[in-house]
Amino acid sequence: MKRPRFVIGDVENSLMLDMQESRKQTNLNDYFEFIGGGDKVEVVCQDMWSTYRSVTRKQFPNAVTVIDKYHVQRTANAAVELVRKAHFIRISNQDRIRLKRKKGLLLARWDKASDKLKDDLEKLFVEFPNLRAVYEWKERFYDIYECETRAAAEKAMTEWMLNLPPEFERPFKQSRDAVKNWRPHILRYFEHRYTSAYIERLNGLIRKMNVQGAGYDFSTLRAKALLKHGRVDREVEGQKLTNRLARTLPAGPRLVPIYGPWRYYGMPLSTLEADLEAGLL
Structure with missing residues (x-):
């Protein structure tokens, strides 16, 4: 949609977790503070966008940064x-x-x-x-x-x-x-061998989904990417993604609400890719 977005995933299990319309530092800090649990993150794998380094230092104080x-x-x-x-x-x-x-x-x-x-x-x-x-x-x-x-x-x-x-x-x-x-962060790959290669593949799939939809707005594209095949758990009380966080982002609501006793665990790319090929999205 003509400008950079923010996509986050689980690098161990190759799952898409979320996408946000803004990758500005203020918006990302609000986003991660709302989610919480940043002190439990051990490794963050990122590209060389300097904002991510600043956000990681603040939101994931115990994490090691690895450049993809x-x-x-x-x-x-x-x-x-x-x-x-x-x-x-x-x-x-x-x-x-x-x-x-x-x-x-x-x-x-x-x-x-x-x-x-x-x-x-x-x-x-x-x-x-x-x-x-x-x-x-x-x-x-x-x-x-x-x-x-x-x-x-x-x-x-x-x-x-x-x-x-x-x-x-x-x-x-x-x-x-x-x-x-970025030398120290590049070299940490040899101690923590994680990459975010699947995120690049995911970006391509999201673009393809957008083309097939003849230009979805962001919230519709995000809903289709996240909720079509997201793995959820009824037995764990999940967070409610509400307009509380959306109000911190520019130009109106940005989050698709997920209510009730659910926790969202991400979506395997193979499932998204198969639906795209079948024209189900």
């Missing part, structure tokens, strides 16, 4: 993309079109690529040697996450930063900034 590894790794893909596009000004229009179609190829991991993909990459690198070099540095950045211990990862990260060629410092600026600004 996929948000870190994809900064290296951005570097490859910058170098690929830099070739456009020096090649013919026909070659430019052909090189545009190689974007997906350069995302492939070498160790996991098929023989055909490797052949295609080798042919591309013969024609564009600079792409080989930036691709190899992208692979080295990814390889940091192949380390088995935090100490090994820290060493690999330091070596990558120190040995990065000057000509690639600008393309890899996002990666370098991520390491400089």
Whole structure:
């Protein structure tokens, strides 16, 4: 809906828990204070949005923050993309079109690529040697996450930063900034191996649901995403999600009420995905 939202999930069980219209610090603090129980949270896995770090410090004082590894790794893909596009000004229009179609190829991991993909990459690198070099540095950045211990990862990260060629410092600026600004939280992944990859998949499913609904308003989209297949427990007195919290958010009510002796436990993405494919949402 043209602006960032807030989505929260259970990283151990890959469940969607909730989505909110605002990800502003004030709104998130109100939201988590209303829910309560933040002192029981042990690990928070997040992207590199600085507001989340501030909210975590206040609302989850006993939690360890882990930066989602996929948000870190994809900064290296951005570097490859910058170098690929830099070739456009020096090649013919026909070659430019052909090189545009190689974007997906350069995302492939070498160790996991098929023989055909490797052949295609080798042919591309013969024609564009600079792409080989930036691709190899992208692979080295990814390889940091192949380390088995935090100490090994820290060493690999330091070596990558120190040995990065000057000509690639600008393309890899996002990666370098991520390491400089978030290094301790990135390295905690090797002690608490959680990711929020399913949240990215969930965002795609929610967008697809919105398209199929020809543009739901936010509260309808949230209700469909959360309540269609949410696992609830009749035997536990749940919280009442009322307009009390909604009044703290901008532009009117934002929460779908859930009343009575219920507790909402989240929704498996596979169920949501199956309903989307069947056109049931």
